[in-house]
Amino acid sequence: MGKKKLLEKIKEYKKIIIHGHIRPDGDCYGTQFGLKDIIKKTYPEKEVYVVGETSEYVSFVGTLDTISDDKFEGALSIVCDTATAERVSDKRYTLAKEVFKIDHHVENEDSFYADYYWVDDLLPSASQMIAVFYNTYKKELKLSFEGARALYVGMVTDTGRFRYRGVTRKTHEMAGLMLDFGVDVEDIDNRLSIETMDTIKLKGEVLSNFKTSEKGFIYFKMTKEIIEKYNVSYEDAAAMVNVLSGIEGYPVWALFIEYPTEIRVRLRSRGPEIEGLARKYNGGGHQKAAGCRVNSFDETETFAKDVDELLTNYHET
Numbered sequence: 599m600g601k602k603k604l605l606e607k608i609k610e611y612k613k614i615i616i617h618g619h620i621r622p623d624g625d626c627y628g629t630q631f632g633l634k635d636i637i638k639k640t641y642p643e644k645e646v647y648v649v650g651e652t653s654e655y656v657s658f659v660g661t662l663d664t665i666s667d668d669k670f671e672g673a674l675s676i677v678c679d680t681a682t683a684e685r686v687s688d689k690r691y692t693l694a695k696e697v698f699k700i701d702h703h704v705e706n707e708d709s710f711y712a713d714y715y716w717v718d719d720l721l722p723s724a725s726q727m728i729a730v731f732y733n734t735y736k737k738e739l740k741l742s743f744e745g746a747r748a749l750y751v752g753m754v755t756d757t758g759r760f761r762y763r764g765v766t767r768k769t770h771e772m773a774g775l776m777l778d779f780g781v782d783v784e785d786i787d788n789r790l791s792i793e794t795m796d797t798i799k800l801k802g803e804v805l806s807n808f809k810t811s812e813k814g815f816i817y818f819k820m821t822k823e824i825i826e827k828y829n830v831s832y833e834d835a836a837a838m839v840n841v842l843s844g845i846e847g848y849p850v851w852a853l854f855i856e857y858p859t860e861i862r863v864r865l866r867s868r869g870p871e872i873e874g875l876a877r878k879y880n881g882g883g884h885q886k887a888a889g890c891r892v893n894s895f896d897e898t899e900t901f902a903k904d905v906d907e908l909l910t911n912y913h914e915t
């Protein structure tokens with residue numbers, strides 16, 4: 599199964615409802631609105647809706663549709679960029695006649711919630727998949743500026759602006775194809791770069807009050823008081839881990855975030871692998887990016903000592 603089946607199913611259905619995941623990001627929106635644009639421009643007689651949650655910072659990409667339950671009757675639901683059933687936004691996809699999943703996340707036992715699948719976990723964004731879909735069948739498919747902009751935003755955001763592993767020549771070719779539709783790279787960059795004053799002030803706090811260990815661990819204690827003082831969401835507070843990246847002499851960095859019931863650690867490295875350490879503290883993740891928890895802020899010192907142990911024989915080149 600794959601893009602050929604997707605085209606077949608799009609042709610077959612008169613009503614198509616496009617879903618994404620909870621707390622949608624740029625790629626989720628990009629995929630949903632890019633696909634809607636292709637279907638609507640190619641087959642104007644079809645009813646196409648985008649459902650799910652609103653994402654403030656990419657709201658310029660498109661506006662969600664509010665639809666009643668009966669719209670799902672006899673419809674095709676397409677779920678984009680969503681690895682597991684539990685993450686699907688607007689669970690009414692179960693009311694649709696058939697469900698098609700398009701995704702680029704690694705599958706696990708909860709990933710098989712659809713009737714049809716097009717999954718490629720080697721690709722850095724789901725938006726790239728839709729761009730490839732368009733490019734493959736461009737003799738019969740149409741795409742407009744709005745759709746191209748949506749797909750470009752998805753490719754840019756999920757790759758950290760083309761900086762992460764997984765970006766290939768194909769990624770840039772597909773992004774380049776979107777530029778042919780008039781996408782303004784500077785305008786997109788400006789829109790995605792806007793931060794709230796609260797966030798900027800919190801960044802200042804992080805950069806003024808971080809702690810360091812002896813061997814090259816840099817971290818910040820994001821207490822409940824700080825989160826309240828700067829009036830940011832837990833999500834925005836947690837994103838501050840990136841503020842401590844890229845500092846010379848500190849190849850491992852972390853944020854200790856005080857949630858209502860626990861203190862979670864977001865741990866990052868450009869040097870030694872830290873996944874094992876995360877597991878020791880009831881967490882896990884990837885070799886260079888992991889998450890775990892500590893019982894209290896007192897534990898941060900022991901934690902820092904454990905990181906120092908990993909750094910003992912490490913020298914940045």
Ligand SMILES: [Mn+2]
Binds near residue numbers: 679722
């Ligand atoms: Mn994605």
